[in-house]
Amino acid sequence: MKRVLVAGSGGREHALALSLSKSPILDKLYCAPGNPGTSPFAENIQVDLKDFDAFARIIAEKEINVVVIGPENPLVDGLKDYLEERGILENVVFVGPGKEGAKLEGSKEFAKEFMSRWSIPTARFKTFEAGEEAEAKIFLKSLNPPYVLKADGLAAGKGVVIPEDYDSAVRELGEMLGGKFGSAGKRVVIEEFLTGIELSVFVLTDGKDYMLLPSAKDYKRIGEGDSGLNTGGMGAVSPLPFADELFMKKVEDRVIVPTLRGLGEEGINYQGFIFFGLMNCNGDPYVIEYNVRMGDPETEAVLPRVKSDLLAHFVAMGEGALKEERIAISENTSVAVVAVSAGYPEAYESGIEISVEDNIDSLVFHSGTALKDGSVVTSGGRVLVVSAMGDSIDSAAKRAYTDIKKISFNGMYYRGDIGEDIKRLLNQ
Ligand code: AMP
Numbered sequence: 001m002k003r004v005l006v007a008g009s010g011g012r013e014h015a016l017a018l019s020l021s022k023s024p025i026l027d028k029l030y031c032a033p034g035n036p037g038t039s040p041f042a043e044n045i046q047v048d049l050k051d052f053d054a055f056a057r058i059i060a061e062k063e064i065n066v067v068v069i070g071p072e073n074p075l076v077d078g079l080k081d082y083l084e085e086r087g088i089l090e091n092v093v094f095v096g097p098g099k100e101g102a103k104l105e106g107s108k109e110f111a112k113e114f115m116s117r118w119s120i121p122t123a124r125f126k127t128f129e130a131g132e133e134a135e136a137k138i139f140l141k142s143l144n145p146p147y148v149l150k151a152d153g154l155a156a157g158k159g160v161v162i163p164e165d166y167d168s169a170v171r172e173l174g175e176m177l178g179g180k181f182g183s184a185g186k187r188v189v190i191e192e193f194l195t196g197i198e199l200s201v202f203v204l205t206d207g208k209d210y211m212l213l214p215s216a217k218d219y220k221r222i223g224e225g226d227s228g229l230n231t232g233g234m235g236a237v238s239p240l241p242f243a244d245e246l247f248m249k250k251v252e253d254r255v256i257v258p259t260l261r262g263l264g265e266e267g268i269n270y271q272g273f274i275f276f277g278l279m280n281c282n283g284d285p286y287v288i289e290y291n292v293r294m295g296d297p298e299t300e301a302v303l304p305r306v307k308s309d310l311l312a313h314f315v316a317m318g319e320g321a322l323k324e325e326r327i328a329i330s331e332n333t334s335v336a337v338v339a340v341s342a343g344y345p346e347a348y349e350s351g352i353e354i355s356v357e358d359n360i361d362s363l364v365f366h367s368g369t370a371l372k373d374g375s376v377v378t379s380g381g382r383v384l385v386v387s388a389m390g391d392s393i394d395s396a397a398k399r400a401y402t403d404i405k406k407i408s409f410n411g412m413y414y415r416g417d418i419g420e421d422i423k424r425l426l427n428q
C-alpha cells in the first residue's frame with residue numbers, strides 16, 4: 001500500500017489526486033498544498049513549492065512512497081536533485097525529471113538544440129543574445145512572416161511572441177534582449193512559423209519505455225474563435241479525430257522514440273511525464289515545445305478517460321517496468337471548460353464567493369479557489385474546470401455546458417466554443 005504526495009494547487013493536481021484517490025493500492029493521499037477541491041479525499045498540507053526543505057521533511061515524516069509533481073517550476077529548479085542529494089528519495093518513486101531533464105522545458109534553446117541533435121522535426125531556428133542583433137536580422141530576413149520569438153527561460157507561459165511583420169519582429173527582439181522578460185529573455189530563440197492544428201501528446205516514461213496517455217487539444221486564447229490574449233488554457237478536448245493511428249505512429253516513430261533515445265544517450269535519467277506540444281502540419285508532426293509535466297487543463301480532460309490504475313502505473317515507472325504495464329483508456333470523449341475571473345489573463349479580483357448547485361454530473365476541478373470563512377472563493381485567474389464525458393463530442397460538450405451554468409461567481413467568464421472546431425472537422 002502506498003502513501004502518496006501530490007505537489008501543486010491547481011486543476012491539474014486536483015485531477016491527478018482524484019485519479020490516485022481511487023487506487024486500490026493507496027494507503028494515504030496528501031496534497032501539498034492542494035486546494036478546497038482536494039480536501040474531501042486528501043489531506044492538504046500547507047507548503048510553499050519553493051521550500052525544498054519542507055518537501056524533504058514532509059516526505060520523511062509522512063513516510064511517502066510516491067511523489068507526483070504537478071507544475072514545472074520545482075522540477076526546473078532542481079527539487080528532485082535536492083532531495084536525492086540528501087538521501088530522501090531512497091525507495092521513493094518520484095514522478096518528474098531532475099534538473100537536467102527539466103531543461104527540456106526550462107530552456108527553449110536546450111530543447112531546440114536537443115531536437116536538432118536527434119533529428120526530431122521542429123521549426124527551423126537560431127538563438128541570439130545581446131550584441132547579435134545584426135545576425136538576428138539576417139536570420140529574420142531568411143524567414144517568412146509571421147515570426148516566432150521565444151524567451152529562452154521560463155516566463156510563466158508568456159515568453160512567446162509572434163510579430164506579424166519584420167519591423168515589429170526587430171522591435172520585439174530588442175525589447176526581449178533589453179529585459180522585457182527579465183533573465184528568461186537574455187537569450188532569444190527565433191524560429192519559423194508553422195501552420196497547422198496544435199495538439200498535446202503525453203507519455204509517462206521510466207527512462208527506457210513509455211506509456212502513451214490520451215492526446216488532447218488545449219484552447220489557449222481567451223476569446224471564442226481563438227481570439228485575444230494567450231492564457232494558461234481555457235478548455236480541452238480528448239481524444240482528437242486527427243490524432244488517428246497513422247498520425248500517432250508518426251508521433252511515436254519521429255518524436256517520442258528519438259526523444260527517449262536522445263535522453264538516454266545523453267545520460268539524462270528521466271522518469272515522469274513528457275508533454276509534447278505538437279503541430280500537425282498536413283499530417284506530419286512537428287514539436288513546438290516540450291513540457292516536463294502534464295498540461296493544465298488537458299489533464300482534467302485526459303485523466304477521466306484513463307480507466308486503469310494511475311498509481312500502479314507510477315509504481316511500475318519507478319521500477320523501470322513500464323514495458324509490461326498496460327493503460328486502459330475509455331472510448332468516450334471528454335470536454336473540459338474553464339471558468340475564469342473577469343479580467344483574466346490580465347488583472348483580476350480575488351476573494352469572490354462562488355456558488356455551485358449540487359445537481360452537477362460533471363467533474364468540477366478547482367484551479368484557483370480558496371476557503372474564506374467557510375465559503376469557497378476565487379483565488380486565481382482560472383477558477384474552476386468543468387469536465388464531462390460522453391459517447392460523442394456533442395454529448396460531452398452539452399453536459400459540460402449544462403453543468404457550468406450551475407456555477408456562478410461575480411464576473412465569471414468561459415468560452416462557449418470548446419470543441420466546436422473538432423465538431424466541424426468531424427462533420428466535414
Ligand atoms: P509555447 O509557449 O512554446 O507553447 O508557445 C506558445 C504558443 O505559440 C504555442 O502554443 C503556439 O500556438 C505558438 N507557437 C509557438 N511556436 C510556434 C511556431 N513555430 N509556429 C507557430 N506557432 C507557434
Ligand code: GLY
Pocket residue numbers: 218232233291294295296297298
Ligand atoms: N495547457 C498548456 C500547458 O499546460 O502548458
